[in-house]
Amino acid sequence: MTEDYTYPDYVTPEDQLCRKEEVVKVGSIVIPIFFTLLVVFSCIGNLLVLVILVRYEKFKCQINILILNLALSDLLFTFGLPFWASYYIWGWTFGEIGCKAVKFLFYVGFYSSVLFLTLMTIQRYMAVVHPLSDWEKCRGFSVAPFIVWILSGTAALLVSLRSIVLLHDNNLYCEFDSIRAKHVAIYLQSFFFLIAFCIMGFCYVRMFLIITRSRTKLRKKTIKLIFCIGLVFFIGWAPYNIVMLLRILQDYGLNPFTNCKVSIRLDYAFYACRLLAFSHCCLNPVLYALIGERFQKHLRLILKKMCPK
Numbered sequence: 001m002t003e004d005y006t007y008p009d010y011v012t013p014e015d016q017l018c019r020k021e022e023v024v025k026v027g028s029i030v031i032p033i034f035f036t037l038l039v040v041f042s043c044i045g046n047l048l049v050l051v052i053l054v055r056y057e058k059f060k061c062q063i064n065i066l067i068l069n070l071a072l073s074d075l076l077f078t079f080g081l082p083f084w085a086s087y088y089i090w091g092w093t094f095g096e097i098g099c100k101a102v103k104f105l106f107y108v109g110f111y112s113s114v115l116f117l118t119l120m121t122i123q124r125y126m127a128v129v130h131p132l133s134d135w136e137k138c139r140g141f142s143v144a145p146f147i148v149w150i151l152s153g154t155a156a157l158l159v160s161l162r163s164i165v166l167l168h169d170n171n172l173y174c175e176f177d178s179i180r181a182k183h184v185a186i187y188l189q190s191f192f193f194l195i196a197f198c199i200m201g202f203c204y205v206r207m208f209l210i211i212t213r214s215r216t217k218l219r220k221k222t223i224k225l226i227f228c229i230g231l232v233f234f235i236g237w238a239p240y241n242i243v244m245l246l247r248i249l250q251d252y253g254l255n256p257f258t259n260c261k262v263s264i265r266l267d268y269a270f271y272a273c274r275l276l277a278f279s280h281c282c283l284n285p286v287l288y289a290l291i292g293e294r295f296q297k298h299l300r301l302i303l304k305k306m307c308p309k
Contacts, residue, residue, distance in 0.1 A: 030271070051302070066123065073109050092173055094174075117233055
């Protein structure tokens, strides 16, 4: 997430002896195509989720409110992708305000999705481990989505304000105003991810222990969807965060990352991990359709109305 979409075809002075034209060429072809597909599938999937929730589901259930907010978060994340796809083809053509705005949407989508996934896990944890508690009815949890959006918006704003448009070799780039700002953004992203990992990991272990002792299938079904969404999230974002931290070491000029072959391999790993991570915005609706029985039922109703016999 911290964009090292940075300079899609820029080679830093330290890398002038390391020719990366092939890496840049691959990125300029693969990334725009992949981002375009993500935008199409994410918009279709998440809009369907919103339609199902608004038309068929009740919002007295906290988990439905969280799923609604997660879908909105995924859409916000998606809205920035067309601009980055264009960036890899023509460079940055949307001005400095556009640079800050697109980065804001991008980061607020990421931070909010992390926090909403964490809240969904906590909500299921309380339902499974403490089923007799009235925790879900407390006012604190009902205002939690508002708190999440405020925290996500604040963190995204702090990052996006440090974005500027730079001119290099007659090309414009949407970048951070300093290496330090870029590193702070990476550390903040990794912090959000690590906190979510610890909380969700604890909750899933406790729920797993409870479920294995339970004979009811109902509890297993209620946790299955949340577990799969969380698993997909971690499979996508964990490698990406690791690669981003390794690129910080490269920025500091630490061996072996100054080696040209290692640097090129790290760039390819960065491309692959980023494409995997960004896919999360269109995978969540697929999981709802494959695992959520009520979503399957409502989706069939919508399809019947759209395609009557």
